[in-house]
Amino acid sequence: MPRHLVHRHAVAEVFLTDYRIESDSTYHVAVQLPVSHRIFDASCEQHDPLGVAEAFRQAVVLLCHTRYDIPLHYKFLMETFSFEMLDAFDVQPAAEPLTFCITVDNLTHRDGAVSGVEVTGVLREGTRHVARCNAVARGASPEGYRRIRQGREDYCPRQRILPSGTAVIGSERVGRSNNRDVLISTDAARQTVFCTPDPRNHSLFDHPVDHIPGMILFEAARQAVRYRTGDPATQIATLSAGFPRFTEWETPCHVSTTSLDASGNVHRVRFTQDQQTTAELELTIADAS
Structure with missing residues (x-):
């Protein structure tokens, strides 16, 4: 093709x-x-x-x-x-x-x-x-x-943009072997998670994009759930997503995860910039067996 x-x-x-x-x-x-x-x-x-x-x-x-x-x-x-x-x-x-x-x-x-x-x-x-x-x-x-x-169509970051006071989460905590494949960072004091992919990672971005695309948000959501549940092998069984706004590179993007059932298998993951939702996902974790 x-x-x-x-x-x-x-x-x-x-x-x-x-x-x-x-x-x-x-x-x-x-x-x-x-x-x-x-x-x-x-x-x-x-x-x-x-x-x-x-x-x-x-x-x-x-x-x-x-x-x-x-x-x-x-x-x-x-x-x-x-x-x-x-x-x-x-x-x-x-x-x-x-x-x-x-x-x-x-x-x-x-x-x-x-x-x-x-x-x-x-x-x-x-x-x-x-x-x-x-x-x-x-x-x-x-x-x-x-x-x-509105003027952002040619924006092209040259490196990972980390909010002040944050650090990339260790790759072993989200099921990755290379820190460049980790898409989330955290402020250790507040335990706040941010979406912070590296635009130089050509496995993720084989061409420049002016915003963070949906497929990257899917992987960031999976990593956020792995981090919050403490299980780096967590896999997704179902996922549904809506994208009311573009997720921008240069604006801090908060990632929140909320468990929606008693079993802890269903999660809502919300991406927020400037207090506005850019993407919202609901996902179900696959049975480990």
């Missing part, structure tokens, strides 16, 4: 290989998930659910460009995103083919052209259903994006 069709610069970061048109609104998209990746970790012999989410994100972008004529130079904005792991998803030496069976609904139009879509996909390993995903996305023209971003 050409990398520009999924908004990736590095060939190794493209998780799709092909697609087939079934009808005007249904498609089969072939997927090849990495078995070795710094961020989407398969070291526990299971595919990383966030790798599934990234493959689905790429499928949404691919179909918007190739089937719904959203121009390649448009920006993509995810309004909502969710996924649910349906079955065990082990890394296999001779795996069955992976395919997203995708339906595109609820097209929105602007100036006579498609501007937004709702996409639902079921990831199949052979005939077995292993994950379900949904996203609502829209494209923004360069002119429209400049209006939305």
Whole structure:
């Protein structure tokens, strides 16, 4: 799959290989998930659910460009995103083919052209259903994006931006082997957690972005839950997210985690800048067994 069709610069970061048109609104998209990746970790012999989410994100972008004529130079904005792991998803030496069976609904139009879509996909390993995903996305023209971003559209940080008095959390506490892969920091005195990714980490950012994107927030949320629960092996079974605002690089971004049930398996993770929510996620922890 050409990398520009999924908004990736590095060939190794493209998780799709092909697609087939079934009808005007249904498609089969072939997927090849990495078995070795710094961020989407398969070291526990299971595919990383966030790798599934990234493959689905790429499928949404691919179909918007190739089937719904959203121009390649448009920006993509995810309004909502969710996924649910349906079955065990082990890394296999001779795996069955992976395919997203995708339906595109609820097209929105602007100036006579498609501007937004709702996409639902079921990831199949052979005939077995292993994950379900949904996203609502829209494209923004360069002119429209400049209006939305109000002068921030060319912002490009050169290093990790840490709020005063904070330090990056130790990688072992969030299930990482390299501190550059840690996306959160904390003020030890107040135990406040901040989202502070390193823009020089090319496994996370294979091209510059003017804000912190949703996939990075997913990993930051996972790390925040791992840190708060004290379990660096915590994995996600379900996730749903909304993005009411952009998450900016240069403004301190507070990450709060709240347990929503007695078992401690369901959590709300909220990202806040200047007392305004930029993203809110609800996630369920996978059964350790």
